[in-house]
Amino acid sequence: MTIGIDIDDTITNSTQKVKEYLEKYDSDYGNQLLNNLEEIIRGFLIDDMTKKFFNDFAETMGNEIEVKENAREVIDKLRSEGNRIIIVTARSNNFYKDAQKFCEEYLKRNNINYDKLITSQTYKIECCRNENIDLMIDDAIDTVENLNKEGIKSILFNSDINKSKETNVKRVNDWLEVYYYIHNL
Ligand SMILES: [Mg+2]
Structure with missing residues (x-):
């Protein structure tokens, strides 16, 4: 997927x-x-x-900024199992000189492997549609809720900012949970 x-x-x-x-x-x-x-x-x-x-x-x-525990390992494992990984971020040239290059260099330096990187995506619905994304993982409640509403499966990565907020979407606490969730789909 x-x-x-x-x-x-x-x-x-x-x-x-x-x-x-x-x-x-x-x-x-x-x-x-x-x-x-x-x-x-x-x-x-x-x-x-x-x-x-x-x-x-x-x-x-x-x-x-530091990479979360097990993010690198789980992403590598998912790729080795034949999944295509697309990194989708809102980071844009508004505040980065060249957001695409900045993210590429950061991900490379931190050994995060992926198939495609797409920057400047505040609202991710169109990008998920264009890229045929089967599952989106994000920490923004409105993004996850809107994607689910549009029929694009999406799960919420818990954060200090979102954890106290009410939502019915599926939450995960860490990358191991992401891995088990995907394997139980
Ligand atoms: Mg985020």
């Missing part, structure tokens, strides 16, 4: 790193950034200070 995988908070521990930077630099940007953590993670930059912060730090943070 073809499996779509988001980057931030799905392959990587992004919230953790962004929070670290926000705590360090919030006072330089008007002390409002921590309130906008979710928007920043999602790339919905709602005011000038948030935009400026993201402009200043997106690439620095992006390079330091």
Whole structure:
């Protein structure tokens, strides 16, 4: 099958790193950034200070973000079993000089193997349709809910941001759970 995988908070521990930077630099940007953590993670930059912060730090943070436990191993195993892996991210040239190149280099450096990388996808429905994605894995509740509504199977990777929110979609806690879920489909 073809499996779509988001980057931030799905392959990587992004919230953790962004929070670290926000705590360090919030006072330089008007002390409002921590309130906008979710928007920043999602790339919905709602005011000038948030935009400026993201402009200043997106690439620095992006390079330091760590890959989640077992992400690399499970993705390799899924590929070795004949699945096609497409990485689909909202990261775009708004805040990265060249988002495609930036992500390619990051994934290569971190030994994440995949078949295709698609950047600049805030809403992932069209991309999932075009690429015939059978299952999408993402940490954004609205993305997962909307994909399911459109008949595209999608599961939610739990994160600090989404775990307290109500939803009926299937949740997974870690990459081993992703693997068992796919094998039980
Ligand atoms: Mg994400």
